[in-house]
Amino acid sequence: MECGLLFSAGKDSSLSALLLEDFYQVTLVTAHFGFTDDWTYAREAAEALGFPFVAIELDAEVADEAVERMHEDGFPRAGIQTIHEAALEAAAVEYDVIADGTRRDDRVPTISRAVAQSLEDRHGVDYVAPLSGFGRGAIDRLVDSHLTVESGPSETIQKGDYETELRERIRNRWGEDAVAEIFPDHEQTRVTGRA
């Protein structure tokens, strides 16, 4: 079966791809808004991992709604959740099985059983989250043995997910300080291949 796995070039979505590759024909799917070309970094990572890659452009309105919510909240959680769900909805139109890298210990994005069931029922797909039964320690150990990774502060690590585009959008509308307030500096990682 054809599985579209949401892919950010990060550790979780990359490890998810490895967990699923013997069970589905996995395509790595990166959602973006067409504001920047950062999604091409995800394509590079997908190639390095040896998976087919597809970029899905989401409606810019989804991004605007999300950044407004983030700016209002002062933190990105709800906005990221909205975008993640929009990306799953878009993938569900194209694939038999949709998947993401959400983990047991994630606070966001998180797909409840009810949301999963709703996606499955409305689109006639299976939604699978192969890491949702793995904690942080188990994931770190599997990443160490199966993937090569580079890490650094958010500004220097070019990932392929929509976070870079959202930062850009926020910077344009409310300035650099708003970016720093909403996305406090955190270590980002990008997967560069298999170990």
Added chain:
Amino acid sequence: MECGLLFSAGKDSSLSALLLEDFYQVTLVTAHFGFTDDWTYAREAAEALGFPFVAIELDAEVADEAVERMHEDGFPRAGIQTIHEAALEAAAVEYDVIADGTRRDDRVPTISRAVAQSLEDRHGVDYVAPLSGFGRGAIDRLVDSHLTVESGPSETIQKGDYETELRERIRNRWGEDAVAEIFPDHEQTRVTGRA
């Protein structure tokens, strides 16, 4: 890393073994109470799947406590949960990683994030539940393509898990009617190999 996966010879624990085999050195672990030899059916299934097998005998007191609770409740849920947790605790002493076949849609057994974290912290292990991000439909489709299965009513399908022993224990203490009341007839499946 050495992973002890709780194994009943059913579909969920068998599929879990397949999902984990490229990532850990998986041993299939069947908990029993030494009342019957039914655990040998699990050993047969483990051999058919090509995995090493270990039987762990749990304290008979755990069974007695569980059947008393089941008899009191009139249904097996809480008793099964108690035994499942006791089996995980026993496996956690022996392996670096412990695992089970709990699914997204399971009502019992279910391991909450808090229970998982507690197991990990107290024993210095990783607890992983590879099916906890898969719904029933996805699991059924993967089982169809990867496993051979026989199914039938509970009395005719010899599995290897502790349910048979508990039925026996209840029959001895409260008679056949109590068994039928606590465990309403349901379709059981036993895995016989890889597809």
